[in-house]
Amino acid sequence: MSPVLPDGPLINEAVGRLVRPYTVSDGRTRATSHFTLVTVVRATGVQTQGAFGLEHAQVLALCESPVSVAEVAARMQVPAAVVKVLLSDLAEGGAVVAGDAPPPSPGHYARPDRDLLEAVRDALLKRL
Amino acid sequence: MPSSNDCDPLPAEALPVGIKVLIAGGFGVGKTTFVNTLSEIEPLSTEEMLTAVSAATDRLDGVEDKATTTVALDFGRITLGPAHVLYLFGTPGQERFWFMWDELSEGALGAVVLADTRRLEHSFAAVDFFERRGIPFVVAVNEFDGAHRYHAEEVRTALDLRQEVPVALCDARVQSSGIRVLLELIQHLITTRSSHGSDTAPPLLRA
C-alpha cells in the first residue's frame, strides 16, 4: 500500500478504496467520532463475526499491545480517518477496546484536572 | 491471533489516556527536531484527512465535492507511566493549512510555540492562533548557532506576549532542554488553573 501524497487530493487507488466507506454514510462517520489521534486502543482477542478484510486484520495485528490511533495510521501508511473507520468496525464487534480521552470539548480547550497535570509534571520531572 | 471467546475482553479502563501537545511555529524553526529528540519511538508521521470549506465547492448536496486534503503530522511519544501517554504533534508549517488547525487543536492539552530569533515573525501566526482560541501555550526560543542571543523578555516584547505566557530558551536537539519546555507548559497550566479558581469549581462547570 503506498502512502498518499502529503499535499495532494486522495487520488491514490488503494487509498481511494479504503476511504470510500468513510464518505459513504453519515452514520459511519459519526460512529468513528469518538476516536481521536491520541485514543489508545488494544485488541481484545475476541473473534468477531464480521467479514473483515485485510485492513482490519492489519489494524488488529498492530494493536496487540496498547497503541494510539496515530501510530496505527502511521504504520499502515493510511490517513488517520481511515483507521478510525476500521477501528470502529472492530470495536463494534468487541475485537478492540478504546481507552478514555481527556474530557472532550469540541472546538474548545478542555481544562484538564489538576491530578492529571500533576501526574504529567511528576513523570516529566523524572526524565530530567 | 488468540482464538476465542473464552478469552475475556480486556477492560478499556486499563488503557492509558493519550494526551496531545502541539509543537507549532514557522517553517524551519525546529518542530520536527523537537519532536524527534523527545520521542521514545522512531519518528512517525500520520496523514490527517481534512475536509475544507473550499472556495471551489459550490454544490451543497454531497460529500464528494468537498475539498479533501491531507496534511502530514510528525509525531512522537513519551510514555509517562501506566496511566498516561504524551503525544507530541508537530503542526504543519504551511499557512495554507491553518484553516484546519481547529481540528488539530481539538482536545490538545496545550502547545509549544517554537521561535527562531532570526525570524521571530514566522511565529506570529502561531501565537495569534493559540491566543484567539484560548489554548494555553509557552514560547520556546530555539537557539540556533550563530543567531543573536536574546533575553526572554526581548522575545516577549517582540512577540507581544501577555505577561503570564512563559518564555523559555531551548535547544531542540537536546532532550533535557525539550523536557524543560514541556515542564514549563505543564506548570503554566497548573498555575493558570489555580489563578482562575477553577479547582473549586464542580467538574460539570469546568470550561
Ligand SMILES: Nc1nc2c(ncn2[C@@H]2O[C@H](COP(=O)(O)OP(=O)(O)O)[C@@H](O)[C@H]2O)c(=O)[nH]1
Ligand atoms: N543549532 C540548532 N539547529 C537546530 C535546532 N533545532 C533544529 N535545528 C536545525 O534546523 C533545521 C530545521 O529544523 P526542523 O526540525 O526540520 O524544523 P521544522 O520545519 O520546524 O520541522 C534542521 O536542519 C535542524 O537540524 C536547534 O535548537 N539548534
Ligand SMILES: [Mg+2]
Ligand atoms: Mg518539520
